[in-house]
Amino acid sequence: MNTYEEDFKKSLTNPEEFWADAAQGITWYKKWDRVLDDDNSPFTKWFGGGEMNTCYNCLDRHVEAGRGEQDALIYDSPMTNMVEKYTYRQLTDIVARFAGGLDSLGIKKGDRVIIYMPMIPEAAIAMLACARIGAIHSVVFGGFAAKELATRIDDAKPKTIIAGSCGLEPGRIVEYKPLLDDAIDIAEHKPSSCVILQRPESIASMKEGRDVDWKELAVASKPIDCVPVAATDPLYVLYTSGTTGVPKGVVRDNGGHAVVLKWSMKHVYDIDPGDVFWAASDVGWVVGHSYIVYAPLLHGCTSILFEGKPVGTPDAGTFWRVIQDHKVKALFTAPTAFRAIKQQDPTGSLISDYDLSHFKTLFLAGERADPDTIIWAQDKLNVPVLDHWWQTETGWPMGANCAGYGIKPVKLGSSTLPVPGYDIQIIDEEDPSKIIPAGEIGVIAVKLPLPPGTLPTLWNNDEGFISSYMAEIPGYYKTGDAGYIDEDGYLFIMARTDDIINVAGHRLSTGGMEEVLAEHKDVAECAVIGAKDQLKGQIPMGFVVLNAGVSRADEEIVKEVVALVREKIGPVAAFRQAMVVKRLPKTRSGKILRGIMRKIADGEEYKAPATIEDPKILEEITEVLGQAGYPKS
Ligand code: COA
Ligand code: AMP
Numbered sequence: 001m002n003t004y005e006e007d008f009k010k011s012l013t014n015p016e017e018f019w020a021d022a023a024q025g026i027t028w029y030k031k032w033d034r035v036l037d038d039d040n041s042p043f044t045k046w047f048g049g050g051e052m053n054t055c056y057n058c059l060d061r062h063v064e065a066g067r068g069e070q071d072a073l074i075y076d077s078p079m080t081n082m083v084e085k086y087t088y089r090q091l092t093d094i095v096a097r098f099a100g101g102l103d104s105l106g107i108k109k110g111d112r113v114i115i116y117m118p119m120i121p122e123a124a125i126a127m128l129a130c131a132r133i134g135a136i137h138s139v140v141f142g143g144f145a146a147k148e149l150a151t152r153i154d155d156a157k158p159k160t161i162i163a164g165s166c167g168l169e170p171g172r173i174v175e176y177k178p179l180l181d182d183a184i185d186i187a188e189h190k191p192s193s194c195v196i197l198q199r200p201e202s203i204a205s206m207k208e209g210r211d212v213d214w215k216e217l218a219v220a221s222k223p224i225d226c227v228p229v230a231a232t233d234p235l236y237v238l239y240t241s242g243t244t245g246v247p248k249g250v251v252r253d254n255g256g257h258a259v260v261l262k263w264s265m266k267h268v269y270d271i272d273p274g275d276v277f278w279a280a281s282d283v284g285w286v287v288g289h290s291y292i293v294y295a296p297l298l299h300g301c302t303s304i305l306f307e308g309k310p311v312g313t314p315d316a317g318t319f320w321r322v323i324q325d326h327k328v329k330a331l332f333t334a335p336t337a338f339r340a341i342k343q344q345d346p347t348g349s350l351i352s353d354y355d356l357s358h359f360k361t362l363f364l365a366g367e368r369a370d371p372d373t374i375i376w377a378q379d380k381l382n383v384p385v386l387d388h389w390w391q392t393e394t395g396w397p398m399g400a401n402c403a404g405y406g407i408k409p410v411k412l413g414s415s416t417l418p419v420p421g422y423d424i425q426i427i428d429e430e431d432p433s434k435i436i437p438a439g440e441i442g443v444i445a446v447k448l449p450l451p452p453g454t455l456p457t458l459w460n461n462d463e464g465f466i467s468s469y470m471a472e473i474p475g476y477y478k479t480g481d482a483g484y485i486d487e488d489g490y491l492f493i494m495a496r497t498d499d500i501i502n503v504a505g506h507r508l509s510t511g512g513m514e515e516v517l518a519e520h521k522d523v524a525e526c527a528v529i530g531a532k533d534q535l536k537g538q539i540p541m542g543f544v545v546l547n548a549g550v551s552r553a554d555e556e557i558v559k560e561v562v563a564l565v566r567e568k569i570g571p572v573a574a575f576r577q578a579m580v581v582k583r584l585p586k587t588r589s590g591k592i593l594r595g596i597m598r599k600i601a602d603g604e605e606y607k608a609p610a611t612i613e614d615p616k617i618l619e620e621i622t623e624v625l626g627q628a629g630y631p632k633s
Contacts, residue, residue: 109134141284143572231255249459256452317350334505421451501530603631
């Protein structure tokens with residue numbers, strides 16, 4: 001194997017050769033005509049002319065190569081006290097049959113299918129079945145409310161929706177079916193069918209003529225073969241938060257995606273075929289797509305699908321139990337999960353109850369890994385703890401300590417070096433033509449072309465693709481993150497440059513929350529910021545100015561707006577705090593000074609801009625925050 005330095009250089013100077021080599025790891029029905037087609041930049045095409053099938057590469061080919069009796073997927077659920085194992089052969093048969101069921105419902109190549117399911121094997125089965133027939137899946141995270149689901153239905157226009165009857169959260173059953181029914185009522189687009197998996201914890205009522213029972217469909221259907229698709233055909237659309245309440249549909253292609261995910265398993269995670277890999281995330285997020293479902297299966301690994309939480313299901317030792325029971329070699333999770341464990345078991349006393357001898361590396365991503373958490377995990381687990389940085393848009397890491405090449409020295413607070421394929425530069429915020437020298441903070445951008453597997457565009461929204469990512473810094477992809485590169489080339493990701501916040505590793509839009517608050521009849525104006533939180537990294541905090549003449553108690557209105565966000569966006573927004581204020585701080589041109597409000601809440605120093613409308617308002621905000629206990633010590 002080459003060194004990291006050799007590969008990194010080659011990936012930028014000769015990307016065609018570099019990725020053509022990596023593409024050998026995938027089985028193609030027809031070889032590509034061109035590795036890289038950048039004629040219509042930034043709408044880059046990888047492996048144009050090539051034909052393959054992602055499901056074939058995840059399943060059938062491993063059975064054909066003799067891996068049929070190895071576990072492909074292990075469902076471990078402390079929520080239901082169940083462990084179910086699926087070998088590659090079993091999973092291939094189940095997926096082929098369910099794909100036949102989708103075919104019998106009239107789902108064809110290019111049709112969209114929304115998947116609204118909890119962390120159960122059927123979620124992965126549904127995704128792979130779509131891939132098998134060339135249908136484009138769009139998984140919607142279960143913690144989103146009906147309105148969010150409706151927005152996605154109207155954008156993706158699915159022919160069918162596959163849903164579970166319920167999800168299980170500690171202490172409560174989340175009824176998915178009524179949320180689905182409401183979403184379809186709200187949406188303008190109506191799917192022609194819904195496939196419902198009835199979980200024993202809650203049997204949902206079915207709508208005649210529209211709803212089909214998963215089990216009946218699967219039993220009645222004949223297995224179906226993989227359909228060849230173009231490398232550039234979409235595999236899925238995954239909606240992610242943008243700066244407004246309208247989510248962006250990130251498109252993922254088939255060919256480039258399969259090539260890089262397979263490549264990343266060895267080079268980034270140092271995982272070999274046959275190893276057990278666990279991404280403790282959710283299939284509703286990009287980490288779940290890439291590293292619970294597709295990458296481990298493309299590489300012939302065993303993937304763990306875990307339905308539970310790091311704490312409380314039943315205790316802070318649950319992660320160690322899963323690692324022991326399934327001989328997990330690498331765990332990938334968000335720092336917030338470790339903060340939750342550390343909070344409940346500060347000395348890590350539960351770790352010694354388990355045999356972690358197979359466990360080699362911990363990978364963290366989704367939010368900045370704070371040094372305290374890294375040090376705690378290093379101390380208690382005695383394995384390398386590697387932070388790495390990526391986004392829904394890229395689908396795989398941009399910055400990492402690529403373990404497959406040999407682990408580089410860890411610098412706390414840094415996600416280490418750019419991954420081969422990514423030419424990362426720090427750009428001056430004021431002057432996009434200026435690259436910033438080492439050590440200085442600026443806007444993080446990636447020089448085009450982006451490597452394979454990254455978003456080729458947004459669903460039905462080429463213009464949004466350009467305006468959101470490509471227009472501001474000509475020749476570059478704007479990541480939306482700010483940070484710096486040090487003199488050794490290490491990346492430090494410090495903050496978002498937009499309205500996106502990161503709550504317990506979940507990406508949320510404060511703009512979206514503001515839109516909901518503004519809907520309340522008594523609210524004249526509002527702002528939402530992300531305040532520092534010891535457990536979740538950030539939590540949303542709302543400020544509302546009431547309409548003149550409103551005489552109801554502030555507490556009553558606060559309760560209502562909190563409930564409204566939960567109803568319209570979902571519990572995952574974790575929106576629990578709002579404050580009534582007399583005015584919001586603004587510039588003379590009317591721009592709300594959210595950044596300064598956040599600094600006050602976090603107890604950071606700030607400098608009011610010369611253009612501030614009235615500096616006294618900042619004192620008022622400081623006072624209201626002080627009454628609510630901010631900044632926290
Ligand atoms: N379906 C329905 N509701 C969900 C849900 C789902 N899939 N996921 C979360 N929720 C609900 C929770 O029950 C909670 O509801 P509540 O307000 O009634 O308590 C709410 O959404 C907020 O959830 P969360 O922010 O996750 O808080 P939590 O207290 O349930 O758990 C952690 C805190 C840290 C344990 C948890 O967030 C965690 O494990 N995070 C890891 C994040 C992760 O995997 N990120 C993916 C990127 S790698
Ligand atoms: P998502 O699209 O949900 O994966 O969120 C992507 C965003 O999460 C990034 O743009 C960053 O702001 C943040 N993020 C992800 N990983 C890291 C990391 N390792 N360090 C700092 N921020 C991160």
